[in-house]
Amino acid sequence: MTHAVIAGAGIGGLTAALALAKAGFAVTLIERAPGLTEVGAGLQISPNASAILRDLGVLEALREKAVAPSGIRIRRARSAATLSFLSLETAEARWHAPYLVAHRADLQHVLADAVARDPAITLHLGTALAGFGTTDSGVAITAKQGLLTRGFEADLLIGADGVRSVVRAKLLQGASDSPEATGRTAWRAVVPAAALDRLPQAEQNGRFETGLWLGRDAHLVHYPLRGGDLVNLVAIIREPPLDPGFDTLWATPGDPKIITARFAGWSQTARDLIAAAPSWLRWPLADRAPLPSWNAGPVALLGDAAHPVLPFLAQGAAQAIEDAQALATALTAQGSIAERLAAYSRSRQARVLAVQNASRRLGQIYHLAGPAAVARDIAMRALGSRRLLARYDWLYGYSRENEFGI
Ligand SMILES: Cc1cc2nc3c(=O)[nH]c(=O)nc-3n(C[C@H](O)[C@H](O)[C@H](O)COP(=O)(O)OP(=O)(O)OC[C@H]3O[C@@H](n4cnc5c(N)ncnc54)[C@H](O)[C@@H]3O)c2cc1C
Incomplete structure (x- = not known):
């Protein structure tokens, strides 16, 4: 064999x-x-x-x-x-x-x-x-x-x-x-749906939507996980690399203050989602x-x-x-x-x-x-x-x- x-x-x-x-x-x-x-x-x-x-x-x-x-x-x-x-x-x-x-x-x-x-x-x-x-x-x-x-x-x-x-x-x-730094980072979080007053994804016949929000130099994606008990968040923003040798490769904890400030001008629903995340992991995107x-x-x-x-x-x-x-x-x-x-x-x-x-x-x-x-x-x-x-x-x-x- x-x-x-x-x-x-x-x-x-x-x-x-x-x-x-x-x-x-x-x-x-x-x-x-x-x-x-x-x-x-x-x-x-x-x-x-x-x-x-x-x-x-x-x-x-x-x-x-x-x-x-x-x-x-x-x-x-x-x-x-x-x-x-x-x-x-x-x-x-x-x-x-x-x-x-x-x-x-x-x-x-x-x-x-x-x-x-x-x-x-x-x-x-x-x-x-x-x-x-x-x-x-x-x-x-x-x-x-x-x-x-x-x-x-x-x-x-x-x-x-x-x-x-x-x-x-x-x-x-x-x-x-x-790997080449792209100057963009993905911020990822998983939010218990119970932590949100209002789910951003309308539920129809027991099925949920995926959301994609488009903004200046940033976008936000969210979708349900585990029957809708959790909401997955991915926010991708333009962000200068901190240290090209290390930073392009690792997922590191992201400071919620940074991501909250970055989405300050977005609609209330998007901001509620960002605020509900208990913690963030930040992935500098490499190409x-x-x-x-x-x-x-x-x-x-x-x-x-x-x-x-x-x-x-x-x-x-x-x-x-x-x-x-x-x-x-x-x-x-x-x-x-x-x-x-x-x-x-x-x-x-x-x-x-x-x-x-x-x-x-x-x-x-x-x-x-x-x-x-x-x-x-x-x-x-x-x-x-x-x-x-x-x-x-x-x-x-x-x-x-x-x-x-x-
Ligand atoms: C923000 C973000 C969102 C994403 N969303 C999606 C999505 O929605 N859909 C999608 O399809 N993809 C998505 N991706 C991409 C996806 O996560 C990766 O492309 C995919 O997981 C790659 O799988 P892989 O098996 O090639 O590598 P990895 O998942 O990195 O697995 C590599 C494995 O090798 C092991 N390993 C490393 N070195 C050694 C060694 N020397 N010896 C033995 N083992 C070793 C590691 O421990 C690891 O388990 C996303 C990525 C990011 C950053």
Whole structure:
């Protein structure tokens, strides 16, 4: 049986483990963290990703914990006037899979439970990849388990170890590849719905809305989690980097005074949301230039390790999930492991680049100010909900068949 080691049990690594096991591989999954605990935050799981989760048999378990919003209401920051409402009532029929929002920990647990049930996958927690080298038969991997060093032999290694990937750094062997600060930070919080006098998302037939508020150099997203008991908040603002070396990479506690002051001119509903957050985590957003290839011989990258995606389209985890499926498909084709990994990389690069670029563009559009913002709002109203929704078909209606041209 072909043996793959996957470094990193985030959304990308866990999904890749399930996809490779389903394709007949033996998988060793190594995760640096001692447990699969995740800082509280929500994730939008768009149909292009939920379709793959369904193929892997985990969608129904996720649905029990997730919420399917009735739509996305886009509003102006100051007046709270609705610019557009994108109904998601027909999402599942339109894109053949549901549009869900979930606590990130819930998605991770659903995937981890499926991993634990799969006899082809062995998970080692508290095990950090420290190095690797190619051998005649594949890859020799060194990992640290506390003070101990442990070796693994495999036919291939997948680096799913996130935006600060050790595998990527070693693959590029010192070539300049630093993350670039974008001058924007994401502030994330989870608010108990009970802490809000009035829910900002109207509840219709037991379904909640996702809210997207557009303001000058800032936008705010909120959506329900866990049956509406919690509200997830993401506020993205323009903010100078504090320290490029450190600040581009880490989630740090955010001072509520800063974010409250930043939203002072916004409508009362938006300000109430910001004020209700018990605490904030602040993520400086990093970008990277695309790599010419995501693999070298029997080693390949996946998810944020290969291609961080700015969060304006809410696609980072979704693209990692797409990568996982594409990897399994490419690895079941003919050819050497290196050829198959190169085919995986080629099959994904154009798609991910399109998503990265679309996300960057959306970030500019969301944060417009003055006459440009007025023009955007007029265009959005003129476009109407139906045509606005159709603009997401390429993204949410994507399937592996598109990727391989079959
Ligand atoms: C504000 C914000 C909002 C977002 N919202 C969305 C959204 O709504 N929808 C969406 O799809 N995406 C969203 N994303 C993006 C998404 O969170 C990431 O793109 C996604 O989680 C990346 O998954 P990953 O598995 O590639 O990496 P990660 O989740 O970073 O996982 C990497 C794993 O590797 C482990 N690791 C690291 N180094 C080692 C090592 N040496 N050895 C072993 N293990 C190691 C880490 O501990 C971690 O568990 C958002 C991002 C931000 C910042």
